Amino acid sequence: MAEQTFELPDLGEGIAEGELVSWLVEPGDVVEADQTIAEVETDKALVEVPSPYDGTVKELHAAEGETVPVDSVIVAFEVEDDEGEAAEEVQSAVEPVEEGEASETGESGGRVFAAPSTRTLARELDADLADVSGSGPGGRITAADVRAHVESSGEAAEPAQTADATESESTEAEEPVLVESDGAARDRTLAMPATRQLAREKGVDINDVPTSEERDGEAFVTQSDVRAYVESGGKAAEPAEAETAGVGPTSGERVPYSGVRRTIGEQMARSKYTAPHVAHHDEFDATDLVAVREDLRDPAEAEGVNLTYLPFVVKAVTRALQEFPFLNSSLDEDAEEIVLHDEYNIGIAVATDAGLMVPVVEHADEKSLVELAAEIDDLATRARNRELSREEMQGGTFTITNIGVIGGEFSAPIINHPEAAILAMGPIAKRPWVVDDEVVARETMRLSMSVDHRLVDGAEAAQFTNRVQELLGQPARLLL
Numbered sequence: 001m002a003e004q005t006f007e008l009p010d011l012g013e014g015i016a017e018g019e020l021v022s023w024l025v026e027p028g029d030v031v032e033a034d035q036t037i038a039e040v041e042t043d044k045a046l047v048e049v050p051s052p053y054d055g056t057v058k059e060l061h062a063a064e065g066e067t068v069p070v071d072s073v074i075v076a077f078e079v080e081d082d083e084g085e086a087a088e089e090v091q092s093a094v095e096p097v098e099e100g101e102a103s104e105t106g107e108s109g110g111r112v113f114a115a116p117s118t119r120t121l122a123r124e125l126d127a128d129l130a131d132v133s134g135s136g137p138g139g140r141i142t143a144a145d146v147r148a149h150v151e152s153s154g155e156a157a158e159p160a161q162t163a164d165a166t167e168s169e170s171t172e173a174e175e176p177v178l179v180e181s182d183g184a185a186r187d188r189t190l191a192m193p194a195t196r197q198l199a200r201e202k203g204v205d206i207n208d209v210p211t212s213e214e215r216d217g218e219a220f221v222t223q224s225d226v227r228a229y230v231e232s233g234g235k236a237a238e239p240a241e242a243e244t245a246g247v248g249p250t251s252g253e254r255v256p257y258s259g260v261r262r263t264i265g266e267q268m269a270r271s272k273y274t275a276p277h278v279a280h281h282d283e284f285d286a287t288d289l290v291a292v293r294e295d296l297r298d299p300a301e302a303e304g305v306n307l308t309y310l311p312f313v314v315k316a317v318t319r320a321l322q323e324f325p326f327l328n329s330s331l332d333e334d335a336e337e338i339v340l341h342d343e344y345n346i347g348i349a350v351a352t353d354a355g356l357m358v359p360v361v362e363h364a365d366e367k368s369l370v371e372l373a374a375e376i377d378d379l380a381t382r383a384r385n386r387e388l389s390r391e392e393m394q395g396g397t398f399t400i401t402n403i404g405v406i407g408g409e410f411s412a413p414i415i416n417h418p419e420a421a422i423l424a425m426g427p428i429a430k431r432p433w434v435v436d437d438e439v440v441a442r443e444t445m446r447l448s449m450s451v452d453h454r455l456v457d458g459a460e461a462a463q464f465t466n467r468v469q470e471l472l473g474q475p476a477r478l479l480l
Helices: 081-091 099-105 116-124 144-153 157-162 164-174 195-203 223-231 240-244 259-274 289-304 310-323 370-385 458-473 473-480
Strands: 002-005 017-023 035-043 046-051 055-060 068-071 071-078 213-215 219-220 275-283 329-332 337-340 347-348 350-352 355-357 399-401 421-435 438-452
Touching: 002 458, 017 071, 068 259, 099 347, 157 347, 195 223, 195 259, 223 259, 259 355, 275 458, 289 310, 289 370, 289 438, 289 458, 289 473, 310 370, 310 458, 310 473, 329 438, 337 438, 350 370, 421 458, 438 458, 458 473
Parallel strands: 347 399, 399 421
Antiparallel strands: 002 071, 017 035, 017 068, 035 046, 055 071, 213 219, 275 438, 329 337, 350 355, 421 438
């Protein structure tokens, strides 16, 4: 027998780390090669990590909830001496979690299925997911299930109190470590890919940037550190957090800024700090759109399709993008070229329990209303169930977000970088409208759009929006 360690494998797409959501084995368990041993949350997907060996789990080197860098050891096995060769093939076999497995194993299989945010909530509320009944698809446990379990449990209050000391210790251990930095160059620096790119864009050696955090005893540089370093002219940033520690609000729970939430935040910050945003708002008479959609809804339902207004908007947007190609472009900063995309791949922003997901409808300009409606419904459903692959959220050239379903009127949406623009749909509602010099009640829709001012001027954004409104105002044209 020999001891073999196993490192978190390359998760693809330049991902530097992942959150170890759950272990599915423990020391002493006998495992087979390809057997799933852990679940890791990466950028926007939950992936299963398979064992590279036939053997016995000797030691787990990472805790659930811990953010683990790629290539760091997460587990040790005792294996036969000849097991090493088979391991390399398995290390790359990281597959997305299949929802279908939840229904197969269910509660009786000893495994519970829940989103990472739900697992985090369960840990915070000191709830054992094995005791919670799932109401989601395939018995998946939702955040509401966890809260209902805790509220209905008479034991909830006491554990919360007895867990204070442990929670306090845990919180203290997980908080970023403030370090003093004199700006001296380091040999090794931890940072997210987006932070490294920002440093390159600013012409800064990331090893020279003073840090405000440490992870695993090593300097961890954030995008804020890079910006502070640049703005201070290359001097060490003041450890403002250390000086203000203990000042201000102290109550309230602390939620780890990790996983999908962190990815969204970094992507939005990158977009906001990279692309100068210009917002444009407008409103149009959607009476005919409402009528056409009403006429087509029953035939669509007969084909098993729920026809919403979103497919109409996608159809109008793709038509308009063909006339205003800079709205369907991106900026290749390295080559100093504007890329005018010849595909019309429309991202659809979907709010989920885990955060915002943006699946992409590829070649939207080539699809009928019914095809668009069916595909959008499928993508949105699988986004909410965390069943999308990374590939299904990549390659977008323009994004649409529907704030109307939540109740918003106008918005200033942040561009899905590196795209040139994003359009937000407001709700269709009856509002006062002037027709033939008479104020009447009409069904109107409000639109908001943000554009990258490096690529699109305000006038062009207004012309594009006018064209979208024109098409939606006469929706019969979209059927041609």
